[in-house]
Amino acid sequence: MKKVVKIGSVGLGRLGYEHAKNIATSIPGAQLTAICDIDAQRVKDVAAEFDVAYTYTNFEEMCANPELDAIVIVSPSMFHADQIKIALDAGKHVFCDKPLDTTIAKCKVAEKAVEAHPDRVFMLGFMRRFDESYAEAKRRIAAGEIGKVVLVRSYTQDPRTTIEGTLKFAPHSGGQFLDMCVHDLDLIRWFTGSEVKKVWGLGGVFEFDLYRELNDADNAAATVQCDNGAMGFMFTNRTHGAGCNVETEIIGTKGTLRIANVGSRNLLQIIDGAGARSEYYPDFLSRWHQAYINEIAEFVACIRDGRKPEVTVYDGTAVSRAAYACKESFESGEMLSVSS
Ligand code: NAI
Known part of the structure; x- marks a missing residue:
């Protein structure tokens, strides 16, 4: 039987809450194991709602959790590339919502991080x-x-x-x-x-x-x-x-x-x-309710099946x-x- 993918999700705002809810309730083969946001009360509330095992207000600390297989990034756009690198370097598979980051230089940081970890799944959230x-x-x-x-x-x-x-x-x-x-x-x-x-x-x-x-x-x-x-x-x-x-x-x-x-x-x-x-x-x-579910389901399926998604980091830069x-x-x- 295929392993359940344990996910840590960062950013619990408008879209981050939606992704967290979907992972907790609607994605086959996935578990919402950890959540992170700089807003400690938000973390507490969402953890209670979905019975989440680990909670963080520091992203690096979440990525250091050895139980996690994958990280979902839904933080503000200017943090994306840095968080992609931190998560990949910590050995996690990464899904990041669009855009890849807010400057081309940062998009290049994300590209390099993805290239340095060819055995990890990276996917960008173009849910349409x-x-x-x-x-x-x-x-x-x-x-x-x-x-x-x-x-x-x-x-x-x-x-x-x-x-x-x-x-x-x-x-x-x-x-x-x-x-x-x-x-x-x-x-x-x-x-x-x-x-x-x-x-x-x-x-x-x-x-x-x-x-x-x-x-x-x-x-x-x-x-x-x-x-x-x-x-x-x-x-x-x-x-x-x-x-x-x-x-x-x-x-x-x-x-x-x-x-x-x-x-x-x-x-x-x-x-x-x-x-x-x-x-x-x-x-x-x-x-986009169903598209948000479908894209995370594809990310999890890629991890479980050992394949790469169609949407790449290079799509994000282009x-x-x-x-x-x-x-x-x-x-x-x-x-x-x-x-x-
Ligand atoms: P938001 O402003 O509603 O929420 C951002 C959340 O991140 C807040 O809860 C905030 O406390 C938290 N946060 C801020 N800095 C943080 C840090 N350093 N570490 C951890 N958490 C931090 O933003 P929204 O609308 O949820 O957007 C988040 C991302 O999702 C953006 O990159 C945006 O472009 C993308 N997005 C994509 C959509 C799509 O259709 N694919 C739709 C809406 C947003």
């Missing part, structure tokens, strides 16, 4: 690849059903209802292009099978002055071109009126695929005094590089080549 509809789109593209991919259009909009948490998170997010558009950039690379070559980032501050202080935009867009000539367009904001809206369109030479062009949470249509409507997913946690180029382009107003 594990959403049923996105995975089905990829299968159809790989089967040649829409011919050559010509254009990928992708929108990522958080709902206005979660803006308070978003504004708190903004200063350590790495900025809109790195925090939000990394998902769309990953999809563009994944669906076109090609690297992003040129970017033109656009955007503005339409509502929240905080973004001006951060030299960022509260509404941002980018047009990109890939090495193979395919095109991409992304748009992101945090104030969508009807819930979490993530929609993607893939136009090929022989057909088009659309994912969630109305982001309904189910097939229910509500007809009342306001007209006929569908309800959206209220937030990103509900939209996406961050493209995202930074978008930010630089937005700041300079110039279309830029993505440097390798």
